[in-house]
Amino acid sequence: MVLWRTVRAVPGWILALALGLVLLVLPWAGLDFSASRQIQLTLILALVVSGLNLSLGYAGELALGQAAMYASGAYIAGLLSKAGHTDILVQLLVAGLGALAVGVVTGIPGLRLGSWSLAMTSFFLVLLVPDVLAIFPRATGGRNGLSGIQSPTLFGTLLDGTGFYLVISVVAILWFAVLRNIVTSRHGIALRVLKQSPVLAASTGISVFRMKLLAYALGAIPAGLAGALFANLDLYVSPEAFSFTFATTVLSASILGGSASVYGALVGAAVMQFGPNQSSGFQQYALVFTGVFLVVGGVLLTGGLARVCRVLVTRLDRMAQPEVNTVATGTGPAPNIPPYKGATLRIRDVSKAFGGNQALKDVSLEALPGTVTALIGPNGSGKTTLLNMVCGFYRTDSGEITLDGAPLHGLTSDGVARAGVARTFQTPNIPAGVTVLEAVASGRYTGHRTSVLAAVLRTPRFRRVRHEDLREAERMLALVGLDHLRDTEAVSLPLGMRRLLEVARALIDAPGVLLLDEAASGLDEHEVERLASLIRQIRDAGGTVVLVEHNFRLVLALADDIAVLAHGQLITTGPPEAIERDPRVLSEYLGVDPAPTAAHTSTDRMTGAATSGENT
Template sequence: MTQSPITARGPILEVWRLLRVIPSWIFPLAVGIIVLVLPALGLDFATTRQIQLACVLALLVSGLNLSHGYAGELALGQAAMYAAGAYTAGLLSKAGHTDITLQFLLAGAAALLVGLLSGIPGLRLGGWSLAMTSFFLILLVPDILAIFSKQTGGRNGLSGIEGPTLFGTALDADAFYHVIVAVTIVWFAVMRNIVVSRHGVAFRVLKKSPVLASSMGISVFRMKLLAYAVGAVPAGLAGALFANLDLYISPEAFGFVVAVTVLAASILGGSTSVYGAALGAAIMQFGPNQATEFKEYALVFTGAFLIVGGVLLKGGLAGLCRGVVKRLDRRLQAANATRSVAPAGHDDTGAPAIGTDEIKGASLEIDGLSKSFGGNQALKDVRLSAPPGRVTALIGPNGSGKTTLLNMVCGFYRTDSGTIKVGERQLQGSAPYRVARAGVARTFQTPNIPEGVTVLEAASSGRFSGHRASVFDAIFRTPRFRRVRAGDLHEAERALTLVGMSHLRDEEATSLPLGMRRLLEVARALVARPGVLLLDEVASGLDEDEVARLAGLIRRIRAAGGTVVLVEHNFRLVLDLADDIFVLAHGQVIASGPPEAIEKNPRVLSEYLGIDTESAGGRARVAELTEAHSGGEGESR
């Protein structure tokens, strides 16, 4: 008798079921402890040194992963920060300050300073500027060291470094090995705490779309600088360790080859992975760097690794491991038959009520708003009012200026003239993240969902700007961090229940179909408890059940006193939901009023729906729309 695939793989699934109960961080910690005790097992000197150099390289790669892999900002400055940390530690040692803890503090500070000095102008200029400025910084390192040759030894290198001590006790070779491995373990624990916190999700949001990050109240410049600056710290620690390893440093150790090696290790291991940095560093250290007789071809070997990793390994080796884990998880779910089924039918089933304390609507007033792009007048003297407790719809043909108007409200475009007020606060000229912090939340025509996050994490990211917890809190898991995290999860779960997606909380957000991703964006916007909620074609791509669920949610938001501005092409849905409708055409408001007036307005029917009200067919179409609206009016009002 042949066994079914699940039965045949029973032992594998049983082992996997047991492994999934264990916290994921236990496994890398166990590997770290094993590496830590290797000298006691009689490890030879050559292998010991390679492990030490691999740990140093892993620290460098982890900093690049944080700034590039997670925050999406490519920079090659780790080599310069590495040099700053190494020379700071070397000079301190020569001055008699051999305590390794003091060197760590000052080397990390020196690397952070270099990161800030190169990061601020590079990020201000935008685009590829940071990559270029950091690249030029690497080229300048030998010249800078040569200028201060009296202190640094110039191109001859810095010698005479004293052996390291720890609290007054000299460190022998084995003890310093333990220091290197322990520092690496501690740093990876710190990085893991950052990445799995709300800051890690914010970094992913930023990488996905700076526009999305701004609309959520995240300052793009500050968040990118934070990732780059925090990524500088392990480079400084690596420099201090390297200086004390050989007690000699030279400019050649911090050149372009090192920068490319770090980049290759990041790509091979997986740039969006915490522990991929260690894996990539081990491969590069025990691979090409072992071929000392081919040292003159180091760049060729490294370049080959870059090409192979970039072309054949999407997501690096860590990405391959994640793929295996997902497949095993799916098989385990299938074997247990525990996968939840999406609730069908009415949207209000089991949904919690929305209280007036959760939705504090604010009036949106737009007066005399105009905007032109070159010779194209996108908006001209637009006036719109959206009071709390009402659904205000904005409709019009493609190219009429609807999305342009939303972008101006959100601060992505500057106004040529006119005012935008939310409550008593004028917002024209404000940066997008400040507009979001003033209580304006929105969805987009194309859903923007960052990769590598669950549905629950994506929804909770809407609270990032309104409820603060610092990186320090995330690293040390302070009481404030725990309070904010608990609030994030509670509000996200509630919002997911409102949109009927609580059963998908642990799914990867980007794996959802289009309709579900749109509803997830609505949940993310609701988590922020906005004063004004802007919905840009949110019903597009939804099936009938999802549209009904969305309509019910919008009605509950309105009943709770929320302010909803709905941009939508589904005319019947607009007629059912809206209290007031503004119609844009050619950048101007051509009509406004209640649905009953708009659905019979000849100009609206002509401009928006292309219906000729003078023809028999047009009159029949108008009658059909009127009848459909009248039929659903009792439910919607």
């Protein structure tokens, strides 16, 4: 285990760099032509697969368009070569930009339509590639293919077999370095948040459409580069090379290697290239082979070979450090929240119907800075529906919602979040594959921007923002008592801790209004005390808190004002001491007989009637 701890202490990029160096020196280690060609084809396929991984594995959007982008890069490079522009760097640049343009143009309509539209759009795009090429037979060679491509050059020097092998290897190494920098940055965490839930992404201010288009368009670039390299490998391009069979091969390699893995693309491509492609009958039964690999990777190896490796590494880590307790309770003093400006949330005569069901009718509510406004009511009364309308997930049928006088009811959900409204959910929504620290830091993504290019180049601004992200995330974790779990995978936490993590994520960017939807549900006594203390700090710091909660004792202890919903209508509002004695509240919410003696029933007895579960 000492040896294992030593290996784990080595940064991952060092191991990847060592593999890259081995790849570069293989031609001088007696590599024969056949093996060299297979490695080059593997690297080209891995480039295409990595583009799909960015879209599918990280953004959660299935698309097969990489085959069409691969074709565009190959034909762009081939046509440039025939026109006398044989420099491989020029071809790579133009092919990458051309594929990027194809990705943007084809991605916009597919993503605008939503749901499975991008998958279907890209599917038909692949099927149309041979027909599109046949329309311009003089330029593309039509269905006969593009021939007459000249041998590539680099700075005016003709590249031989070894030289071109090095070009392919260097391009692959550089791209995977770029990909790693993207997915390990705040942009990569944002993509994982989007994959987990578009609703969660929008609630943190991430534009779902733009982020999915970014992933899809960026994934087009390595496909274009791969196409240019492929065209110069055989100096001939045929439409059959970009068929639906190739698209399914790319998908199989992605799923088998692990779509949510930087180097899973390389592993999956190697399996597909050195496996079925070695069979003489592969071309005849290609769809059968790729179908089998899809089943193996998607069903028997959920998460691909990359997940198998991660599970093995996790087990070895536990064996090497058996004394680590990942669910211990933090005991350090919680830091204070610095003063910040809350916002005034006003809801005026809001109504919402779903078909014939009137979920809300003429509901009005006001939440002021420096106060806790509680929203209570029986199951199905419309509490969560009202929060969803505030957040922009539902449109109002009538009425208005404003934040410091600015209308919210016309904004998109991500626009509402950027305006200063943050929330938690009834069911904690935590992205997989990120640590507790990263999950909390994701709440700062839209409030403190850095470009993807800055993430790739690791510019000083990117490093500064990243440092601030982690510092603020550590402070928020200390507030909720989870700072000792900063490096734990977030989804592995118990329910109560995941709720506290959500509160920390919602609070990290000092929102004008904080909406807490049953944040105390599932918390133990210690965690409820921590949450109550945190809510008081937010209020005292000047924040605006709207609390939806079934723990009536907690509501009475925290709220400055309480609004009660029943059957989609507001039945009463007032301070806690008035609400706990209101006959309508006793009847509708607590289920207590509103007889004269009921007004003197103890709070402890009344809280027993308030149970969890908001279904609307």
